[in-house]
Amino acid sequence: MDQGSGAGTGEYPPERHLAITYAPPARRAALAALFALDDVLAAVLRTTRDPMVGQMRLTWWHDALTALDHAPPPAQPVLRQLARDVLPLGVTGAALAGIVEGWEELLAADPIPDAALLAFARGRGGLFVAGGVGAGDPLAAAGAGWALADLAAHARDPVLAARARALAAPLLDAAVAVRWSRPNRAFGALAHLARLPDASAPRRVGRALWHRLTGL
Numbered sequence: 115m116d117q118g119s120g121a122g123t124g125e126y127p128p129e130r131h132l133a134i135t136y137a138p139p140a141r142r143a144a145l146a147a148l149f150a151l152d153d154v155l156a157a158v159l160r161t162t163r164d165p166m167v168g169q170m171r172l173t174w175w176h177d178a179l180t181a182l183d184h185a186p187p188p189a190q191p192v193l194r195q196l197a198r199d200v201l202p203l204g205v206t207g208a209a210l211a212g213i214v215e216g217w218e219e220l221l222a223a224d225p226i227p228d229a230a231l232l233a234f235a236r237g238r239g240g241l242f243v244a245g246g247v248g249a250g251d252p253l254a255a256a257g258a259g260w261a262l263a264d265l266a267a268h269a270r271d272p273v274l275a276a277r278a279r280a281l282a283a284p285l286l287d288a289a290v291a292v293r294w295s296r297p298n299r300a301f302g303a304l305a306h307l308a309r310l311p312d313a314s315a316p317r318r319v320g321r322a323l324w325h326r327l328t329g330l
Contacts, residue, residue: 129307129318136300136326141245144203145300147195148241151210154192155217155238165221172221176214182207205244212240216261226274231281235261242304247297252289256305259285263308282308293329302329 134145155175162168178193183206187193196210216237222230239257246253262282269275286309294302303322310318324330 129304129322132319132322133300133303133307136303136322137245138247138297141203141247141297143195143199145245147192147199148245150192150195151213152238152241155214159217159220168221169218172214172218176211176218179207179211179214182210200244209240209244212237213244216240220265228277228281231262231265231278232258234265235259235281235285242301246301248295251294251298251302252292253298253301255285256289256301259283259289260301260304260308263311267311279311294325296329299326299329 130149134142134149137145155172158171158175159168162171178188178190179196182193182197182201187197196207200210201207214237216234216239219230219234219237220226226234235258236254238261239254239259242253242257242260259282262278263286266275266278266282269278286305289302289305290309303325306321306325307318310321313321
């Protein structure tokens with residue numbers, strides 16, 4: 115599946131580690147768990163050639179996440195991490211299953227229509243909403259824009275990458291047009307970095323640090 119993300123190796127990009135440190139200490143484990151879920155879902159698409167097999171694997175994750183609302187997690191590290199660190203924040207397993215539904219959109223017909231890409235962005239971007247604090251920051255726009263920008267960065271198809279970047283642009287512009295509250299600056303920083311895919315490492319780090327200090 116050429117549209118799979120580059121995530122899925124179990125090693126987060128350094129900027130994700132940096133962003134996690136921006137979160138309140140009590141929520142850092144939850145963010146790490148959410149990114150671990152994103153990582154494993156990305157790996158499903160990256161390592162599966164047959165869309166039907168990919169759908170079956172994603173359906174397993176969807177059902178397993180939904181089951182967290184009424185049963186203890188099975189012996190699966192990511193599910194246990196989510197049950198321990200995310201569900202106590204008031205996030206439901208059903209809400210986490212919505213992230214899976216986003217990834218399922220990438221199994222759409224080739225080429226993937228814009229409507230499916232936007233549905234993917236909303237679903238995968240739910241990671242930001244699940245990990246965020248309150249409703250005062252543009253978490254949904256930031257999450258959707260980040261999801262598309264990350265897809266563009268890792269897609270093997272240059273046409274798909276260009277379309278994803280174009281769809282991400284207005285979402286990210288909206289996300290960075292406001293001052294973010296301190297508890298959610300981990301996500302604001304990722305939105306800012308998603309707008310600078312070709313910038314030098316010092317510029318990217320500097321932009322993230324400025325956001326951490328100011329919320330802008």
